[in-house]
Structure formats: structure tokens, C-alpha cells
Amino acid sequence: MSILLRSIPIRSLSTFPLPPKPPSNPNILKQTHEQGTSYGTIVIGGGHAGCEALSSSSTLTSTLCITQKLSQVGELSCNPSIGGIGKGHLVREIDALDGVMGKAADLGCCHFRMLNERKGTAVRGPRGQMDRDLYKSAVQSILSEKCNLDFLEGAVEDLIIDFDVNGEKVVKGVVTNTGEQILADAVVVTTGTFLGGTLMCGLERYSGGRHLRDSEAVEPPSNALSKTFRGLNFDVGRLKTGTPPRLNGDTIDYDLLEKQGSDSEPIGFDHVRQFNGLRLPNEKDFITCYKTATNEETHRLCLEYEHLLPRYDGAEGDGMGPRYCPSIYKKVQRFPERTGHNCFLEPEGINTNIVYPNGMSGPYPPEIQQKIINSMYGLSETEIIVPGYDVEYDFINPIGLKHTLETKDVGGLYLAGQICGTTGYEEAAAQGVVAGANAGLKSKGDEREFIVGRDEGYIGVLVDDLVTKGVTEPYRMFTSRSEYRLSLRADNADLRLTRKGVEYGIVTDDERVEALEERKREVERGVEALEKFRLFVSEWSEKGGDKMGGTFSSSKKKSSVKKSAHEVLRMPHVTLGDIENIMKSEDDKFQSVSLNSHDTVEATVKYSAYLHRQEKDMDSWRKAQGLLIPPDIVYDRTNFPTLKEEELQLLKKFRPGTLGDANSIQGITPQGLVYLQQFVRKRGRKRDRNRASQI
Amino acid sequence: MLLCAAPAGCYSVVGRGLQSGRMGLVGSRLLRLYSSPPGLDDDTFGEDTIYALSTSSPPSALAIVRLSGPDSIPTLQKLTSPSFKVPPPRKMSLAKLFHPKSKVPLDEGMAVIFKGPKSFTGEDVVELHIHGSRGVVDGVIEAVSDSGLRAAERGEFTSRAFQNDKLSLLEVESLHSLLTSQTSTQRVLALSTSSKVVAIYDSWRDVLIKAMSHTEAIIDFSSDSDNTDLQEPELIYGGVLDSVKNLRKTMERHLEDGYKGELITNGVKVCLTGLPNAGKSSIINILAERDVSIVSSTPGTTRDVVTVQLDLGGVLCLVSDTAGLREGDDVDEVETEGVKRALRVREEADVVVEVVGLDRIEEGGDGKEGDDVDLKVFNKADLRDTEGNFDGGISISCVSGEGVDELISKLTKVVKDRVGNVGAGAGAGTEARAGENASEGSDDVIITKRRHREHVETAWEALCRFEVLALEGEAAVDLASEELRVASVEIGRIVGRVDVEDVLDSLFNDFCVGK
Numbered sequence A: 001m002s003i004l005l006r007s008i009p010i011r012s013l014s015t016f017p018l019p020p021k022p023p024s025n026p027n028i029l030k031q032t033h034e035q036g037t038s039y040g041t042i043v044i045g046g047g048h049a050g051c052e053a054l055s056s057s058s059t060l061t062s063t064l065c066i067t068q069k070l071s072q073v074g075e076l077s078c079n080p081s082i083g084g085i086g087k088g089h090l091v092r093e094i095d096a097l098d099g100v101m102g103k104a105a106d107l108g109c110c111h112f113r114m115l116n117e118r119k120g121t122a123v124r125g126p127r128g129q130m131d132r133d134l135y136k137s138a139v140q141s142i143l144s145e146k147c148n149l150d151f152l153e154g155a156v157e158d159l160i161i162d163f164d165v166n167g168e169k170v171v172k173g174v175v176t177n178t179g180e181q182i183l184a185d186a187v188v189v190t191t192g193t194f195l196g197g198t199l200m201c202g203l204e205r206y207s208g209g210r211h212l213r214d215s216e217a218v219e220p221p222s223n224a225l226s227k228t229f230r231g232l233n234f235d236v237g238r239l240k241t242g243t244p245p246r247l248n249g250d251t252i253d254y255d256l257l258e259k260q261g262s263d264s265e266p267i268g269f270d271h272v273r274q275f276n277g278l279r280l281p282n283e284k285d286f287i288t289c290y291k292t293a294t295n296e297e298t299h300r301l302c303l304e305y306e307h308l309l310p311r312y313d314g315a316e317g318d319g320m321g322p323r324y325c326p327s328i329y330k331k332v333q334r335f336p337e338r339t340g341h342n343c344f345l346e347p348e349g350i351n352t353n354i355v356y357p358n359g360m361s362g363p364y365p366p367e368i369q370q371k372i373i374n375s376m377y378g379l380s381e382t383e384i385i386v387p388g389y390d391v392e393y394d395f396i397n398p399i400g401l402k403h404t405l406e407t408k409d410v411g412g413l414y415l416a417g418q419i420c421g422t423t424g425y426e427e428a429a430a431q432g433v434v435a436g437a438n439a440g441l442k443s444k445g446d447e448r449e450f451i452v453g454r455d456e457g458y459i460g461v462l463v464d465d466l467v468t469k470g471v472t473e474p475y476r477m478f479t480s481r482s483e484y485r486l487s488l489r490a491d492n493a494d495l496r497l498t499r500k501g502v503e504y505g506i507v508t509d510d511e512r513v514e515a516l517e518e519r520k521r522e523v524e525r526g527v528e529a530l531e532k533f534r535l536f537v538s539e540w541s542e543k544g545g546d547k548m549g550g551t552f553s554s555s556k557k558k559s560s561v562k563k564s565a566h567e568v569l570r571m572p573h574v575t576l577g578d579i580e581n582i583m584k585s586e587d588d589k590f591q592s593v594s595l596n597s598h599d600t601v602e603a604t605v606k607y608s609a610y611l612h613r614q615e616k617d618m619d620s621w622r623k624a625q626g627l628l629i630p631p632d633i634v635y636d637r638t639n640f641p642t643l644k645e646e647e648l649q650l651l652k653k654f655r656p657g658t659l660g661d662a663n664s665i666q667g668i669t670p671q672g673l674v675y676l677q678q679f680v681r682k683r684g685r686k687r688d689r690n691r692a693s694q695i
Numbered sequence B: 001m002l003l004c005a006a007p008a009g010c011y012s013v014v015g016r017g018l019q020s021g022r023m024g025l026v027g028s029r030l031l032r033l034y035s036s037p038p039g040l041d042d043d044t045f046g047e048d049t050i051y052a053l054s055t056s057s058p059p060s061a062l063a064i065v066r067l068s069g070p071d072s073i074p075t076l077q078k079l080t081s082p083s084f085k086v087p088p089p090r091k092m093s094l095a096k097l098f099h100p101k102s103k104v105p106l107d108e109g110m111a112v113i114f115k116g117p118k119s120f121t122g123e124d125v126v127e128l129h130i131h132g133s134r135g136v137v138d139g140v141i142e143a144v145s146d147s148g149l150r151a152a153e154r155g156e157f158t159s160r161a162f163q164n165d166k167l168s169l170l171e172v173e174s175l176h177s178l179l180t181s182q183t184s185t186q187r188v189l190a191l192s193t194s195s196k197v198v199a200i201y202d203s204w205r206d207v208l209i210k211a212m213s214h215t216e217a218i219i220d221f222s223s224d225s226d227n228t229d230l231q232e233p234e235l236i237y238g239g240v241l242d243s244v245k246n247l248r249k250t251m252e253r254h255l256e257d258g259y260k261g262e263l264i265t266n267g268v269k270v271c272l273t274g275l276p277n278a279g280k281s282s283i284i285n286i287l288a289e290r291d292v293s294i295v296s297s298t299p300g301t302t303r304d305v306v307t308v309q310l311d312l313g314g315v316l317c318l319v320s321d322t323a324g325l326r327e328g329d330d331v332d333e334v335e336t337e338g339v340k341r342a343l344r345v346r347e348e349a350d351v352v353v354e355v356v357g358l359d360r361i362e363e364g365g366d367g368k369e370g371d372d373v374d375l376k377v378f379n380k381a382d383l384r385d386t387e388g389n390f391d392g393g394i395s396i397s398c399v400s401g402e403g404v405d406e407l408i409s410k411l412t413k414v415v416k417d418r419v420g421n422v423g424a425g426a427g428a429g430t431e432a433r434a435g436e437n438a439s440e441g442s443d444d445v446i447i448t449k450r451r452h453r454e455h456v457e458t459a460w461e462a463l464c465r466f467e468v469l470a471l472e473g474e475a476a477v478d479l480a481s482e483e484l485r486v487a488s489v490e491i492g493r494i495v496g497r498v499d500v501e502d503v504l505d506s507l508f509n510d511f512c513v514g515k
Helices: A048-058 A087-096 A101-108 A132-144 A223-231 A271-275 A296-304 A328-334 A366-374 A425-444 A458-469 A490-503 A510-532 A537-544 A546-552 A565-569 A576-586 A595-606 A608-625 A645-654 A659-663 A670-694 B072-079 B134-146 B156-163 B169-180 B184-220 B233-255 B260-266 B280-289 B333-348 B358-363 B404-419 B450-470 B473-495 B500-510
Strands: A039-044 A063-067 A081-083 A109-115 A125-130 A149-153 A156-163 A169-176 A181-189 A198-201 A204-207 A236-243 A246-248 A258-260 A289-293 A342-347 A354-358 A384-386 A389-396 A413-415 A534-536 A562-564 B050-053 B062-068 B093-098 B105-114 B125-131 B268-274 B293-299 B306-312 B315-321 B351-357 B373-379
Touching (some): A039 A425, A048 A063, A048 A101, A048 A132, A048 A181, A081 A101, A087 A101, A087 A425, A087 A458, A101 A109, A101 A125, A101 A271, A271 A490, A296 A366, A366 A384, A537 A562, A565 A576, A565 A595, A645 A659, B050 B134, B062 B134, B072 B093, B072 B105, B093 B125, B105 B134, B125 B134, B184 B233, B268 B280, B268 B404, B280 B306, B306 B404
Parallel strands (some): A039 A063, A063 A149, B351 B373
Antiparallel strands (some): A109 A125, A198 A204, A236 A389, A534 A562, B062 B125, B093 B105
């Protein structure tokens, strides 16, 4: 691999004016590690996966965070937002497990929207714009209050690997760049884009994991660890991602642009805050976003300068980037018939003029990026403060991991975040919770494994997808990835997961448990009230219009039938709010369900028929998981003469543990599955026969 | 390969067993209908060598005895003279066969070997093509057995083929249908089934995946996407609505096929009903003895329902003789139960034939007359001096044989009407209806198994709900999408499965999705 390595920042970047320094960020996190101390868990990295791993592990065992710059812990490296469709589900689940992200997002929030508001409850996605500094401070404050948690500013050069009594590899600790050996029972690696990171801007390539946003400096990559992983024979690949240029908001002509305001009732993420009835702290300072778009001139520029785009290591020079978050060049190339692509202009905080142009990544040379931006409506005079760049980095194919995110080859070694091939803060954080919890349990000698099922949460869907299907492109969460979408909603994350968190010892906050119990009661009360409240069909249509009479209203005879509010609410278009208004008009003392439980009550009723069916699906999923495939099966032509070559390769690669796992591998046909099952059964019988003949 | 002769156990034609007296007690080797592919759950496979007569029961012009397993080629050597040279695989050679011990000459036939794994079963296979007289066949089979080989279990050849990965599941299912097919119509269906049907179900699945990619785009991308198309969901729904509606109608058409596929696979159930002593048993005897080829007869699970399998114009029929219908004080408990069962059989029957004894015509029918009677038969014409038709029925005499041919041809017509045009022209005696439905063709029947019907029904229901929900626009897009998911899972369960990646792939080919 011949990469032009440059450890100093490139000149072209320094020609741009630096952003104003943010208010001096007092170092919230202090180095507390003392030489010679050993730990239950060491977490390498302080990004979103790292922070969650620190949080969940430190509730179980003594934990050390090793990161290059303590001041950078909790930094939002790319877009200034948390949540979204599917991603918002993950944040709510992380919060239900007492993670960091939901709480910090509420504290850092400066603009909030419930995406898909007008669609069904199950697909609504909470999304908050973040003030970068407030978010980072919030993360650091939350971590600084954890007991059991030490910090060390430094880099990890190598892992200490030993062999256990069975001759299996196990991790024993790490070696830092100062040569210190720190021992631990478990190590969680969350290196993000830093593992073998190469930054690219135009045709310039230089070694690094990330640009610092307020200086010219580049944070150095973790090349030593990359070597360690390659040396351990992990399946290492290259992925890339990109971040757009940052704009000077003072040079944007906002008057020309369409506004996008915040929701009037921003609900946020933190279950405990919601339980306490507190509003988001920065609501009065909320910012406004704006919308612009590319045009034919923009597209012409994108194509004219395509020869100045970087050449990558992955995908034969094209780089393997997230299909769901394409660069502006990719969009223009793939959809030549389009004359414009939307671009949301998102201010990066409350007290800053820096603006993030969402959807405009594309690592052209800085002067070309400037031309592209200026071609857009409302941006003709706009200055770029920091050019966008791409980063290509190592990832470890997650099929080498267990559902606990522990590597199959090295005991006690856990991976989480972008290193597993995902993209997005929320996806990284979700893995951090799982890896941290399992690392903590392992160090404590607790033999239980913290695994969220596909039937329990998006976290489970994410991890299961990763470890059973592997990754060929950066993995992003979508609601369509969950087959139980109507059951796994952003509104009921606590009902699904908090108890489990308590059981495994990662939720220790009594207030959170109290909030859960209260909400449970409130939802039950709300549903019961709807069941009890009955009116004649004629009355329903009288008060609520035809949509409440349903098909009955047309028939005089049926109008004399009584229907419960529960039944009426199950009709599409009828909302809980509509029903509550009628209930209030009938009974002065009627108390409507609190905002906190409103969505859950509505969804429980609206989806009741579907939830029953999904429960059955979940049952059969659970059963299918149970059929075990012996781990020593040799997937070759001799054993499986008629399996397709592709299927053999897939089985060899994934080594599914159960028939359920095998079934979830993309590319395994039903026939292939039956052969596999037959082979397992046949082998079992042969073995029995041999045993019988020996006896 | 699929057209090779059937393994042992599958032929079991009862032949001349039917004489008179109680029906159904006669056939000693009973033909069973299986609902699952043969041998899949069979634990009898192994390293021993099996044999079977693979052609139908002697006498016939030629017969084939097939051996499979490690000892099959050594056995061929034992059965031939020392000078016999085992031919190279897949080459026929003349073989004089002797009993291995007594050295008595058995036949002068042909032998061909297939070396495993390049054989039907994946094991070494020997086929002995011999003359089809009973004496020769019995002699060769005895000789093979005396060589130490084991008679194959039913479906064991197929089972071994499957175990040795020589057959795919679909081929097994199709072969299973072929092996168990007893009539020409069934054979046509079995042969045309797998590839065509799979293609149709796949095309349905494609429609659903495409539709899902649209609804999922509305859900996962419309809020943060820069695709203006996605921000007008009604517009997108419009296209999906039409394709789903068409698919729903197609499903409806197939569901309303009158269960033809299942009828052909499982047999058309014909129930003979009537008062006691109307002559139902005599009629079933007559049917079995005249002009229809008898497949077999089986006693019912109850002592009083007797079922005979008949081939009527190429269609397999299960004709049941039931207890006479009567009630009253002099009817004992057992008979009451018999009547109950008779009524149940009648209810489940596809074709109901009511038999009225002309000696008791004054009493009318069985008092259960109704829409369900397809054919009325006035029996005992010999006892009354009457002629011609009685009220649209057929008058017959089991004693003189009068009217029996007419009964058979009428009954054949009713049965063939019921299964429609499937396989028309392929079976023998397709005098009726061959032209009427020609435009539809035999590929019109795709639901041949109950399991398939259940999946299609569930999918159809889901699509009906989808259409209602889709009209609600954005507000019910989550539920509408769930219905599409249910439908595609159900169709996927028939032939394959659906994965979210399929949906996403389709989605990204059609849409530009931004951050």
C-alpha cells in the first residue's frame, strides 16, 4: 500500500480563515489514571461508541478510557445532529439502558423535530440538532460523574495477547505509546475512523483520523493498532466516509431561503427528564434551519472536476462509502436526470456562525468546493470556513464477532462502532452499550451475556445484522431493517429494555426505574379507560364526524350499537387526541393521557391486532434460533456436493451457530438450508451409530 | 432423470383383486397418498444396498430391477457368469442372469451401471432390464434378494438421492408428485408444476418487493431525503396501488380455481349417498368392475365408509360408499354414528351422487336433497317397468348392467367439469370439454397444495387490507407497509424468502436518497 503519508496539515487548508475559537472549553475530563493500576475493562477511544462503552462498563467494573485527546471526548465529527428515522429509535433504546447519548442530546439540543410526525407512531423518528460544544460538554460532564472510571490521554500501540488454559487467545491488556503496559480483563476497541485512517481532499492524501475543527491540526491515526489487527489475522477491509465543508453563516443570504423551524413541543430523548416533566434546557434559544438546493450549474461543476476527486484503496479506487449518504458527486453521477438535490443548512450551534450544509460532502480540492457551494441559491457569496474531506479507514468484518461483540478469535477483546463497519453516531453508540456491558460482565466473572434480541430492540437488529450478515458497505439503521417494526417503537424503548438493563446491572438509576413503573401504570390506565368508554355509533359520528362512525354510520340499524373508544381509535385517521376531546366533553373530570405516554397508548391500541401477529412471528423466530449447528462442520464440496459455490463460501465465511443464523445470511437459499439441516442431522446419526458400535 | 421408472413401493397397482362382496378389504398392498416428499424424514438410509422392481407389476413387455448401494456392482457379478465383463458406466451390455447359488439361468437381459456419485441416488446403481413375465421378474428378484440385498422402502431411492445431495427440494417435491401421480392428468400437472409455478410466485414476490421499496422509501427517507418525488407520497402510492391491486386480483383468480390443483393432486372426492338399500354398494362394485381402471380400494377409517380410488377419464377419484341415511327409534347407536359420518363425508365431497332405489321411489330421496347433489342415479331399473330418465337422473340396473355406461360417462363428465381443463388432451378419453377452456391452458392452475393455498390466502387478505389502508394516505403508511411485508413473507414461504436487502436494493435503484 503506497500511501503518501503526511503528518503535517496540508497547506491548502491553511489558506482558509480559521473559525472563531469557541468559548474556552474548560477541560472537564482530567487524567486520573495512575501508572500500575489495572482495570476490569479498558476502552480505547472516546467517540460515541467509546463513551457508551465507558458508561455501561463502569457501572459493572473498574474501567479506563484511553484516548488521544480528552478534550475531544464526545465530539460530533460530522453532522451536528442526533437521531432521525431508525436512528432515533436507537437513541431512545440507549437511553432506556441508561446510556449517555440521549441525556447529552437533550442538553445539547438547539432544534428538534419529530420526523414522520404525520405517519404512524412506529415510524416516527425523533431528531435533534446539536450545539456541538454543548453536546460535547454534556457528554464529558456525564462521564466525569461516573465512579469507577479513569481517564488516560495517550495512544495504544499494541494489545497484550495471551493464551488461556485451552490454548485460546485472550487479551490481557494494552501497551501505550509511552511503553506502559496496562492490564485488564477486557478491552473494547472503538477507534472509529482512526484505525489506519487516511484523510483525503482533492488528490491530496495524508495520514489522520479526523481534522480538528478549531485548528489546522489533524488528529493522528492509529496505525500501530491497525497493524496489530492485521497481525491477528482479522478480516480487515477499507471503508470511507466524508464530511461536507463548513460555511460562514454570516455570508449566507437567508432571506432567499425557505425556513425550517423546530417543533413547538420538542420532546427530546431522555426518559427521566420526560418523567420529571422538564422541558429541553435550551428551548428559548432554539435555532432555525434553512433549505437550499443544487442546480444544473452545481452538477456541471461536480462532473467537470471529477478528475480531482481522491483515489481510494477500497472498491478499486472508488472507495466503499455509505450508499445512503452519498457524496454530491455520487448523487449527480447516479441520477443524471435530476436537476436539483435538496440541501439543508444546519447551524452548528447557538452561539456560532458556522453552518453545516447537509448532503454536500464531496472531497474536491478546496477551491472547487468553494465554486460548488457558490453555485447554489442563496450561497453565491458564501465563504467556506473549513473545506470538506473524506476519510478512508480500516474496519474489521463483524462476522468475526459474537452477539456480545466479543471477537471470536480473541477472548475478552470487544469491538464497537465504525470499526465494525457501521456509519453514524447512533449506530456506534448502540454497539458501545452492548460491548461495554459484556466487557463489564466478563471482567466481573459474570457468565451472562447481554444480548438484545431482534424482538427486543433496534440495538438487537443492528448487532444481529452485523454479526450474522457481515458488512460490505457502511451499515446504517433503517426502520425497514426491523421485521417487528410495529412493536419496536421509539415511544416504548423503556418498556422494552429498561428492566433488562436492571437485570444485567447496567441500569442502576432508581429514578429511571421509577419512571418506567409509572409509565407502565399510566399506559395501562389509559388503555383501560379507552376500553371502558362506550358511545352509540350515532353519537361517535355526531361528535367526531364520519371518520368516527366508520362503516357503521351509514347503516341506521347499526347506529344503535355501542362502540368503545378503543374500537374507534383502531380506525385509521382517528387519533387519540380526537377521542380524548370527546371523552372530555362527556366527562369533566376526565384526565387525558400525559404527553409522556400519549404515543404509547395510541400505538398500543392502534396496532393491537398487528402486535398480536408480530408476537407470534417473534415466537417462531425465537424457536428457529434454537437449532444448533456444530461449530466444526467443514463447508466443502465433499460434504455439500450440490450447494452453490456462493453458498459454500458464505457458510465458510459466516460459520453460523444456529440454523436461524444461517437463514439470515443473505444468499443462502431455502434448498441450501435444507441441505445444511440434513447434513447436521445425518452427521448426528452417524456419530450416534459410531458411538453405538464402540460400546 | 425424473422420468425414470418409479422406485419400489410406488407402483402397487392392485389389479385383479376386486371380486365381489365387501369392497376395500381386497387390496393387500395399499397405495397411500403422502403429503410430504418421500423419505425426507426417513431414517432408513445408510450404507446397505437396496433393490426394487422399478417398473409396474408384471406381466409387461420389459421390466427393470434397480439396485443401489456399494454392493450393487458386485451383485451384478454374482448374478452373471464369471466371463461376464462389467460394462463401463452408462453403457448397456447383454447379460445372462443366473441365480447366484443354484446357477439356474433366469433371463437374458441387459445391464447398465452408474457409478456414484454420477447416478440418480448418488450411489453405485445397477439396472437390470429383463423380460416382464411374472416368472422372470419373480426369479430375478429372488436372486437379488438371495445375494444379500434388501428390498427398498417406499421412496428410499429418492430419499437416498436427496441425502446425497442429488436432488434439490423442488425437484424432490416435483418428483414426489410424479411418483405418486396415478393418472394422466396428475402427471401433466406434476411435470408442468415446479418451474412454472416458481416463476409465477417469484413474479408475485417481485411486485411486492417493488411495492415495499416504495412504501419503505416513504417511511425511511421522505423526511430527510432530497428526492422531491418522495415528498409526494400519494403520487408514489398511486403506482403501487395499481400494481398491488392487479396482483390481488391475480391471486383472487387463482384462489377461485375451485381447488383444481389440490383436487388433481389429492383426488376428487365422490360420495355415494342415499337411503339404506338403495344399492350404493352395488354401484361402487359395478363402477370398480366396469370400464374404469381401478387404482386401488381402501377401507375407510370407519367400518362403514369405504373408499375406492378410480381413474375416471384421467382424473383420480376417491369414490366413497357411505351408510344409508335414516333415523328413527329402530336405529341403533352404531348406525346413528355411521349416518353421522356419512353426512360428514357428503359434506366434504367434491361430487355428490345420490342413489335412489326405484323399488322405493315413493319414499323419495334421502330427505337431504339439496343443492349439493351433482348426479342422481335411479337404481334397480330391473325391478320396475320404467324407461328413460327420471327427473334428470340416470336409470340403471346393477343386475342387468343397463345404464351403467351412461352412468360412467356422466360421472366422468361431472368430475372433469370439476377439475376443469387441467391436462386436457393428455389423458385418455378426454372427449368432453377439451375445447371449452382451451384458452386458459393448463398453466392456469398453480395452487396444487393446501399449504400453498393457505399462504396465498393470507397474502391476499393482507393485500386487501393494504388497499384500504393505502387510501388513508400517509397516516397509515406504517400499517400499509406491514401488510405488504406480511404478503411478501407469505409468498416467500412458498418458494423462498424475502430479505430486507432485496427491498433496499430495489429502493436504491429507483430513488436518489440523500442524507
